[in-house]
Amino acid sequence: MHGIKRTRLTPQAAEAKKLKEQGKIEAYLALEQDVLGRKRRKEYTTEFLDQTTKLLDLNPEFYTIWNFRRNILLGLFPSLSPEEVVSHLTTDLRLTTSYLLVHPKVYWIWNHRKWCLESVPSGPGETVKWKEEFWKGELKLVEKMLDADSRNFHAWDYRRYVLSSLPTQRPLSDELKYTQSKIESNFSNFSAWHCRTKTLLAIWEKEGTGEEEIRRAKDEEFELVTQALWTDPNDQSGWLYHRWLIGSAPPLEVLQREIKNIQDLYEAEPDSKWCINALAHYTLLLSRNQTTNDEDQIRLKEEARRLYQRLEEVDGDRKERYRDMAERCL
Amino acid sequence: MASTSTSASSAIKLDIPLHIKYIQNLDKRQDLAYHLTSHLRLNGIYWGLTASHIMGQPYALDREGVIEYVLSCWDDEAGTFGPHPNHDGHILSTLSGIQIMLMQDAIDRVDVESVTKFLLDRISPDGSVSGDSWGEIDTRFTYILLSSLSLLGKLDQIPTEKREQIVQYISRCRNFDGGFGRVPGAESHSGQVWVCTAALSILGRQDLIDIPLLGAWLSERQLPNGGLNGRPEKLEDVCYSWWCLASISILGKLHWINKDKLIGFILGAQDLDDGGIADRPGDWVDVFHTLFGVAGLSLLGYPGLEDIDPVYCMPAKLIDKLGLKKPYATLPRMVSYP
Numbered sequence: 079m080h081g082i083k084r085t086r087l088t089p090q091a092a093e094a095k096k097l098k099e100q101g102k103i104e105a106y107l108a109l110e111q112d113v114l115g116r117k118r119r120k121e122y123t124t125e126f127l128d129q130t131t132k133l134l135d136l137n138p139e140f141y142t143i144w145n146f147r148r149n150i151l152l153g154l155f156p157s158l159s160p161e162e163v164v165s166h167l168t169t170d171l172r173l174t175t176s177y178l179l180v181h182p183k184v185y186w187i188w189n190h191r192k193w194c195l196e197s198v199p200s201g202p203g204e205t206v207k208w209k210e211e212f213w214k215g216e217l218k219l220v221e222k223m224l225d226a227d228s229r230n231f232h233a234w235d236y237r238r239y240v241l242s243s244l245p246t247q248r249p250l251s252d253e254l255k256y257t258q259s260k261i262e263s264n265f266s267n268f269s270a271w272h273c274r275t276k277t278l279l280a281i282w283e284k285e286g287t288g289e290e291e292i293r294r295a296k297d298e299e300f301e302l303v304t305q306a307l308w309t310d311p312n313d314q315s316g317w318l319y320h321r322w323l324i325g326s327a328p329p330l331e332v333l334q335r336e337i338k339n340i341q342d343l344y345e346a347e348p349d350s351k352w353c354i355n356a357l358a359h360y361t362l363l364l365s366r367n368q369t370t371n372d373e374d375q376i377r378l379k380e381e382a383r384r385l386y387q388r389l390e391e392v393d394g395d396r397k398e399r400y401r402d403m404a405e406r407c408l
Numbered sequence: 409m410a411s412t413s414t415s416a417s418s419a420i421k422l423d424i425p426l427h428i429k430y431i432q433n434l435d436k437r438q439d440l441a442y443h444l445t446s447h448l449r450l451n452g453i454y455w456g457l458t459a460s461h462i463m464g465q466p467y468a469l470d471r472e473g474v475i476e477y478v479l480s481c482w483d484d485e486a487g488t489f490g491p492h493p494n495h496d497g498h499i500l501s502t503l504s505g506i507q508i509m510l511m512q513d514a515i516d517r518v519d520v521e522s523v524t525k526f527l528l529d530r531i532s533p534d535g536s537v538s539g540d541s542w543g544e545i546d547t548r549f550t551y552i553l554l555s556s557l558s559l560l561g562k563l564d565q566i567p568t569e570k571r572e573q574i575v576q577y578i579s580r581c582r583n584f585d586g587g588f589g590r591v592p593g594a595e596s597h598s599g600q601v602w603v604c605t606a607a608l609s610i611l612g613r614q615d616l617i618d619i620p621l622l623g624a625w626l627s628e629r630q631l632p633n634g635g636l637n638g639r640p641e642k643l644e645d646v647c648y649s650w651w652c653l654a655s656i657s658i659l660g661k662l663h664w665i666n667k668d669k670l671i672g673f674i675l676g677a678q679d680l681d682d683g684g685i686a687d688r689p690g691d692w693v694d695v696f697h698t699l700f701g702v703a704g705l706s707l708l709g710y711p712g713l714e715d716i717d718p719v720y721c722m723p724a725k726l727i728d729k730l731g732l733k734k735p736y737a738t739l740p741r742m743v744s745y746p
């Protein structure tokens with residue numbers, strides 16, 4: 079159970095609740111017994127689908143019943159016209175939509191939805207219109223889910239799945255726009271930042287983007303993330319993204335420029351642990367840059383060590399980590 | 409008497425007898441919520457039994473009753489355990505069945521050959537692992553496959569090339585922040601971090617983990633109130649605390665979080681009237697968070713508890729006996745608390 083406040087019931091109230099539940103329990107158990115009995119006897123009939131709906135209405139997490147429902151439909155489909163199959167799948171998609179609005183994090187409901195979509199036949203006629211329409215509808219649904227909870231990882235995963243399944247692929251730049259709108263409405267949405275890293279990598283890979291062009295694209299990203307960092311330097315989402323942009327071997331000018339930018343922020347926010355943490359890490363990166371001479375290397379490492387020591391004070395809960403990091407600067 | 413309210417609240421302790429009683433009474437509740445969660449029953453027994461072991465009372469549940477129940481969950485068609493009689497077999501309930509039978513020293517009553525076949529059939533050519541024949545993919549299932557097979561002593565039944573594919577698949581789920589997601593492309597999440605870290609540990613492939621990077625990410629999951637969250641900018645939770653803690657223990661960096669604050673957070677999530685531990689202070693308790701609360705306290709060296717193995721989430725004694733112990737760090741057991 080997650081996030082449900084504990085309440086204390088008086089013995090009388092508990093007794094009343096129990097009595098009130100008694101009828102519901104009996105009805106549920108009777109229905110469960112009926113459905114599981116038919117499942118055991120492999121009674122795969124259409125009339126019976128309604129019974130599984132009733133049971134799933136009461137308990138959409140009962141995955142065995144979802145399995146049973148699919149088996150009934152699978153038994154049915156070979157004798158149906160494509161139109162009838164589509165009609166059944168439409169019913170099931172509607173059903174799962176209504177469940178997901180109440181239970182957005184139940185794996186089994188998402189699974190059934192995927193099965194429905196993957197079962198949509200070609201047609202009508204020689205076209206693949208059904209598939210096109212169904213998958214496009216999914217994109218709308220998942221956007222609605224992400225509007226309701228912009229961090230729901232089920233919905234983000236499902237979005238990636240839908241995008242990769244669309245019969246006509248959308249340009250990846252659309253996804254970049256989508257993550258941008260999500261980020262701009264809330265800089266703290268790390269799920270959107272994460273998705274942006276994957277989208278950019280996919281674009282660069284697909285288009286065989288050259289080093290120079292990637293650098294220019296990253297410069298734009300640095301501008302976006304800098305806004306986030308200045309808006310709330312205590313929010314780690316932007317810092318994580320910044321670190322991804324920097325990577326393990328950034329061009330010298332980029333590294334120097336970003337260190338300078340963060341130093342400006344550090345002056346305005348001297349207690350921001352994320353600021354100090356980024357400075358320490360990037361200073362170490364700079365010390366390892368091949369153009370850095372021995373003398374500067376020693377100086378930079380010493381600077382990084384001092385920053386980690388400062389973190390031991392600013393962020394005491396993680397002081398042992400900073401101590402370990404400071405030691406690695408020696 | 410003379411103690412102030414602050415020292416009184418800091419003196420909260422783990423109420424072991426109360427939690428044992430809570431676990432023993434779970435089956436007596438039989439309210440609507442009990443019946444609506446029958447698809448988690450076998451997992452529930454594993455959670456309760458493991459918590460009892462860690463609290464030093466391995467015989468808290470009726471041994472023969474538990475064994476009979478596990479056997480009644482067998483799904484002949486799938487050739488493995490379902491979560492409840494007449495429910496379909498699944499990899500989730502398979503691991504719980506194996507864990508319970510091992511803790512009850514009754515694994516000889518399980519059709520190990522059939523379970524092994526069910527498990528091996530779950531591996532897809534791309535190295536992903538499905539939960540059942542319907543094909544859902546998740547790195548949780550990868551972990552469960554490896555944990556189950558190694559507990560059964562059948563890890564060597566995975567052909568070498570498949571083993572390599574599994575490793576590659578886990579790598580594809582790794583993100584720039586050092587963490588792991590549910591499938592390739594998915595965001596890092598501490599639950600998935602634990603399953604992937606533990607899976608790589610079972611395979612002896614910790615070299616694929618960027619330990620300083622992931623260790624830092626995990627330590628940043630701790631919030632000012634001491635609890636840990638599952639992802640950046642989310643709420644703390646006792647179960648996420650365990651997943652982070654077990655992972656960071658496998659990485660050997662358990663000292664990178666504030667132990668005292670986390671102990672305080674877990675203890676604060678107890679229901680000191682009726683027993684059990686909740687996701688966070690003041691919420692309804694359940695057996696799932698009760699196990700992960702107790703398990704977290706054990707890793708942190710809380711006094712009076714048995715050791716837990718962070719890779720298998722089972723009593724360390726049993727894992728040692730099976731010869732499955734992997735490298736990990738725990739904190740020394742305290743003599744008293746606070």
Ligand SMILES: [Zn+2]
Nearest residue numbers: 645647648687
């Ligand atoms: Zn939880």
